[in-house]
Structures are given as structure tokens and as C-alpha cells.
Amino acid sequence: MTLDAELDIERIRAETPGIPHTNHLLASGSALMPQPVIDAVIGHLQLEAEVGGYEAAADRRAELDATYDSVARLIGAQSHEIALVENATAAWCHAFYSLPLSAGDRVLTCEAEYGANYVAFLQRAKRDGIVIDVVPSTETGEMDVEALRSMIDERVALIAATWVPTNGGLVNPAAAIGAVAAEHGITYLLDGCQAVGQMPVDVAALGCHYFSATGRKFLRGPRGTGFLYVQEDHIERHEPAMIDHFAAEWTATNEYTLRTDARRFENWENAYALRVGLKAAADYALDLGLEAIQNRSWSLARRLRSNLHSIAGAEVRDIGTEQCAIVSFTVEGLDPRPTVAALRERGITIGASSPASTRLDAEARRLPTLMRAAPHCYNTEAEIDALTSALASLAPG
Ligand SMILES: Cc1ncc(COP(=O)(O)O)c(C=O)c1O
CATH class of the missing domain: 3.40.640.10 (Type I PLP-dependent aspartate aminotransferase-like (Major domain))
Structure with a gap:
């Protein structure tokens, strides 16, 4: 059994019927509902x-x-x-x-x-x-x-x-x-x-x-x-x-x-x-406990940020001293929306976020449309790594 320090990940995944269908990494969009919901x-x-x-x-x-x-x-x-x-x-x-x-x-x-x-x-x-x-x-x-x-x-x-x-x-x-x-x-x-x-x-x-x-x-x-x-x-x-x-x-x-x-x-x-x-x-x-959810989802996000550094042309666009479970990034040569669609075909769900959703910040930082991934506690390290590999294979570099 994969028992996270605080969460029983196997049970959480078993109670999430979307898990076998998709590597869903977009809790900031619309997360996978658990069975009781x-x-x-x-x-x-x-x-x-x-x-x-x-x-x-x-x-x-x-x-x-x-x-x-x-x-x-x-x-x-x-x-x-x-x-x-x-x-x-x-x-x-x-x-x-x-x-x-x-x-x-x-x-x-x-x-x-x-x-x-x-x-x-x-x-x-x-x-x-x-x-x-x-x-x-x-x-x-x-x-x-x-x-x-x-x-x-x-x-x-x-x-x-x-x-x-x-x-x-x-x-x-x-x-x-x-x-x-x-x-x-x-x-x-x-x-x-x-x-x-x-x-x-x-x-x-x-x-x-x-x-x-x-x-x-x-x-x-x-x-x-x-x-x-x-x-x-x-x-x-x-x-x-x-x-x-x-x-x-x-x-x-x-x-x-x-x-x-x-x-x-x-x-x-x-x-x-x-x-x-x-x-x-x-x-x-x-x-489940909100602190445990935070610890798990933030740690998966940290893993993704660190993985992204290994992809040529990838740039993590996150700010703040304390970073949450929402990871924003670009990859040189990858247009965000078609990339989101291509990932979806491979069973991986992330999103794209346009400058108009946070226009002041986007203008100040000259941000283009970003890719956005947001793991929840039901995700695994393997799912984060699968996203990283898929991005690496799509990236022209
Ligand atoms: C920071 C923030 N506030 C508000 C909203 C709007 O939420 P809703 O779509 O439920 O109205 C969003 C949606 O993405 C958001 O990111």
C-alpha cells in the first residue's frame, strides 16, 4: 500500500473513479470528484x-x-x-x-x-x-x-x-x-x-x-x-x-x-x-485533512517544477516565496492550446491560461498564454513524471 506520510493515496485513488481514465492534473480547472460526491x-x-x-x-x-x-x-x-x-x-x-x-x-x-x-x-x-x-x-x-x-x-x-x-x-x-x-x-x-x-x-x-x-x-x-x-x-x-x-x-x-x-x-x-x-x-x-492535502499537492507541484527544468526551452512562470499546487510554464516551440490537446490525446489533462485571466500580472511580466498544471493529492509522482516525458517528447528541442 502506498501510504503517504498523512494520506492513504491508494484508498483516495480507489475512491476517485476518474483515475483509470485520465492522468488528470488540473485541479485548478475542475478536479476529479470522489465517489461520495x-x-x-x-x-x-x-x-x-x-x-x-x-x-x-x-x-x-x-x-x-x-x-x-x-x-x-x-x-x-x-x-x-x-x-x-x-x-x-x-x-x-x-x-x-x-x-x-x-x-x-x-x-x-x-x-x-x-x-x-x-x-x-x-x-x-x-x-x-x-x-x-x-x-x-x-x-x-x-x-x-x-x-x-x-x-x-x-x-x-x-x-x-x-x-x-x-x-x-x-x-x-x-x-x-x-x-x-x-x-x-x-x-x-x-x-x-x-x-x-x-x-x-x-x-x-x-x-x-x-x-x-x-x-x-x-x-x-x-x-x-x-x-x-x-x-x-x-x-x-x-x-x-x-x-x-x-x-x-x-x-x-x-x-x-x-x-x-x-x-x-x-x-x-x-x-x-x-x-x-x-x-x-x-x-x-x-x-482527509486540509493540511495533508496541501502537503501532498504542493510537493507534487514542486516535483513538476523541478522536472520541467530538465526540458530544453521549458520555463516555469511561477512567482512568490511560497508556491502552491498550481504550476504555470511555457516550453519554447510549443503552442499551449494545441499542446494541451495533444496531451489530452495521450491521456494527460492540463490546461492553458490566457493573459486576460490576470491581465495586470500578464502585462507586467509580459506573459504569453501559459500552460497550467495543478496536481491534487490523488495524483502520483509517476503521473507527474508522465507529463514531463510527454512534454519532452512534444518539445522541438
Ligand atoms: C482566482 C479565481 N477567482 C475566481 C474564479 C472564478 O470561479 P468560478 O468559475 O467558479 O466563477 C476563478 C476561476 O478560474 C479563479 O481562478
């Missing part, structure tokens, strides 16, 4: 088919409600601080568009901010006149916390940062950013999309007021799931940008009363089968 989703769909959708939800009410508890446990939050939504972008937008930002209000963000978030900044700059100020990075690539501190004045209304950017291997100093936000009483919105399921998360230690995440990446949940954490004191501070009669009860002809929990950011109708899948994913990750 698949069983939960299919089981609920089956029940809906047998008794009807409303009835299935009623029969499974306790389990559905427990999804909030599992997600809360995963990030050190309380259940009433969680809203379940369809993806990380929806979660982030629910938070961002609820903030009453007006002309001249400054938003401080990082160079590696995700494209979806940045276009939302641009829309509110155009519509509401907010000012977007990008905090420079340190020499090693992280958001410069001292520069952040020095940029704060009374017009700063929001600090919004990405913890683990879409590519680049970077881990931004999310907790140190939170400490600056706390020093100045500034609202802090953290994009934790690529951190959740990859490493331990404790929202209290991070000091964020809003935290957005997705289910399908490192958490190994089903596609179409995500969640927003809203720190309890912030829940009732602002109204959601859009509400329905679930978020707010229609209490009199001309009146409504908003919910007092984070579910005010949800709608009435939901994909309940996916929700129980998200619960199973959170429980599965907690059961």
Missing part, C-alpha cells in the same frame, strides 16, 4: 425522479441544511454566515455589488486579481465613478503589504484581493492584508476560489469580511456550486444588489423584510442535488 448528487437526483423535486427537498431537509454546516466548518465560519450560490464569480459579485460605493471611493486591489473581478471594478468605475488603485507587488510577486498600508486614506472603501491567483503559483499574504484592513476599519473582500480544498482556510485568521469560493476546483465538488461567506457583522450592513422573496419576505403590500443570515444573497430556486454534492465534497476534504 457522485453518489450524493446521483442519489438526490434519483430521489427527485421518484418522489418529485419539492418532495425530495422536504424529505432531505436536514441533510440539505447540513450543507451550510459542512461549508462553514471547512472555512472556520458559522453556518448563518454562508450563502450557497452557483459559482465563485456569483459569490464575489453578490458581495461586491452590494457595497454602496460611490464616485471617488477607492478600491485597492492586487496585480494578480482575477479577470472576472477586475471587469466588475471597471463596470463600477464607469457606472459609479469608483477609483481602482492597484497595489504594487514585492520583488517576489506577492501583494506588497507595506505599499498597501501606505496607500490607505479616508477614500479607501474596499480592499479586494485574490488569495491564490488563477496561475502563477502565487499565494498572496491574505492574512497580512486582513490585518491592514482591520487596522483601518476597511471592508475586505477576499477571492478564495483556488484556495478552498487546497489548503486550510480560517476566515477569522484571514480577517476578511467576504470570502468567495467555488466547488469544482480543489474542493472536488460538482460543477455549478460555490459559496459566499459574509462575516456576521456585515450581513445586515448592506442590502444585496438583487433580491427575491426568499432573500426577503414580502411582509405588506409595500414592504419587505430581508433575511438576517447570509442566505439573503441566495434565490428561492436551487440545484439541490449539487448542494448535497458540495456537502459531500466539504466533508470528504475535512476527513
Whole structure:
């Protein structure tokens, strides 16, 4: 039995039905789901088919409600601080568009901010006149916390940062950013999309007021799931940008009363089968242990970075003093997208990441489209080496 120091890799692989089909190295895209997640989703769909959708939800009410508890446990939050939504972008937008930002209000963000978030900044700059100020990075690539501190004045209304950017291997100093936000009483919105399921998360230690995440990446949940954490004191501070009669009860002809929990950011109708899948994913990750998952996936990523140095013309494009399980690279003479397709034909799955996903960082570092590989704890050293050999055989050098 291959028993990792902390994880039973053979059991984890046996519980991952995708393993025999593909050498899947793209947990930062959409990871392979474990069997309990698949069983939960299919089981609920089956029940809906047998008794009807409303009835299935009623029969499974306790389990559905427990999804909030599992997600809360995963990030050190309380259940009433969680809203379940369809993806990380929806979660982030629910938070961002609820903030009453007006002309001249400054938003401080990082160079590696995700494209979806940045276009939302641009829309509110155009519509509401907010000012977007990008905090420079340190020499090693992280958001410069001292520069952040020095940029704060009374017009700063929001600090919004990405913890683990879409590519680049970077881990931004999310907790140190939170400490600056706390020093100045500034609202802090953290994009934790690529951190959740990859490493331990404790929202209290991070000091964020809003935290957005997705289910399908490192958490190994089903596609179409995500969640927003809203720190309890912030829940009732602002109204959601859009509400329905679930978020707010229609209490009199001309009146409504908003919910007092984070579910005010949800709608009435939901994909309940996916929700129980998200619960199973959170429980599965907690059961394995997030520290163990981090240790294993980061160590596989280190192996890949080191292997890549042996390929002529390969360049690892990662930054940061502490590098996570997302490995970005180029190989001279290999066009990323056709290379991803050629690898897929050989049973190896990685991805490509275009400059527009993190445009500021890409422009600053003159990055082309990158190849992106992201091992999870279910991957093996042999799978990493197989990717390296396949790349070497495709490379013209
Ligand atoms: C850093 C970051 N934030 C947010 C997202 C968006 O997540 P979703 O597709 O679930 O909306 C991504 C997706 O790649 C991402 O990399």
C-alpha cells in the first residue's frame, strides 16, 4: 500500500473513479470528484425522479441544511454566515455589488486579481465613478503589504484581493492584508476560489469580511456550486444588489423584510442535488485533512517544477516565496492550446491560461498564454513524471 506520510493515496485513488481514465492534473480547472460526491448528487437526483423535486427537498431537509454546516466548518465560519450560490464569480459579485460605493471611493486591489473581478471594478468605475488603485507587488510577486498600508486614506472603501491567483503559483499574504484592513476599519473582500480544498482556510485568521469560493476546483465538488461567506457583522450592513422573496419576505403590500443570515444573497430556486454534492465534497476534504492535502499537492507541484527544468526551452512562470499546487510554464516551440490537446490525446489533462485571466500580472511580466498544471493529492509522482516525458517528447528541442 502506498501510504503517504498523512494520506492513504491508494484508498483516495480507489475512491476517485476518474483515475483509470485520465492522468488528470488540473485541479485548478475542475478536479476529479470522489465517489461520495457522485453518489450524493446521483442519489438526490434519483430521489427527485421518484418522489418529485419539492418532495425530495422536504424529505432531505436536514441533510440539505447540513450543507451550510459542512461549508462553514471547512472555512472556520458559522453556518448563518454562508450563502450557497452557483459559482465563485456569483459569490464575489453578490458581495461586491452590494457595497454602496460611490464616485471617488477607492478600491485597492492586487496585480494578480482575477479577470472576472477586475471587469466588475471597471463596470463600477464607469457606472459609479469608483477609483481602482492597484497595489504594487514585492520583488517576489506577492501583494506588497507595506505599499498597501501606505496607500490607505479616508477614500479607501474596499480592499479586494485574490488569495491564490488563477496561475502563477502565487499565494498572496491574505492574512497580512486582513490585518491592514482591520487596522483601518476597511471592508475586505477576499477571492478564495483556488484556495478552498487546497489548503486550510480560517476566515477569522484571514480577517476578511467576504470570502468567495467555488466547488469544482480543489474542493472536488460538482460543477455549478460555490459559496459566499459574509462575516456576521456585515450581513445586515448592506442590502444585496438583487433580491427575491426568499432573500426577503414580502411582509405588506409595500414592504419587505430581508433575511438576517447570509442566505439573503441566495434565490428561492436551487440545484439541490449539487448542494448535497458540495456537502459531500466539504466533508470528504475535512476527513482527509486540509493540511495533508496541501502537503501532498504542493510537493507534487514542486516535483513538476523541478522536472520541467530538465526540458530544453521549458520555463516555469511561477512567482512568490511560497508556491502552491498550481504550476504555470511555457516550453519554447510549443503552442499551449494545441499542446494541451495533444496531451489530452495521450491521456494527460492540463490546461492553458490566457493573459486576460490576470491581465495586470500578464502585462507586467509580459506573459504569453501559459500552460497550467495543478496536481491534487490523488495524483502520483509517476503521473507527474508522465507529463514531463510527454512534454519532452512534444518539445522541438
Ligand atoms: C482566482 C479565481 N477567482 C475566481 C474564479 C472564478 O470561479 P468560478 O468559475 O467558479 O466563477 C476563478 C476561476 O478560474 C479563479 O481562478
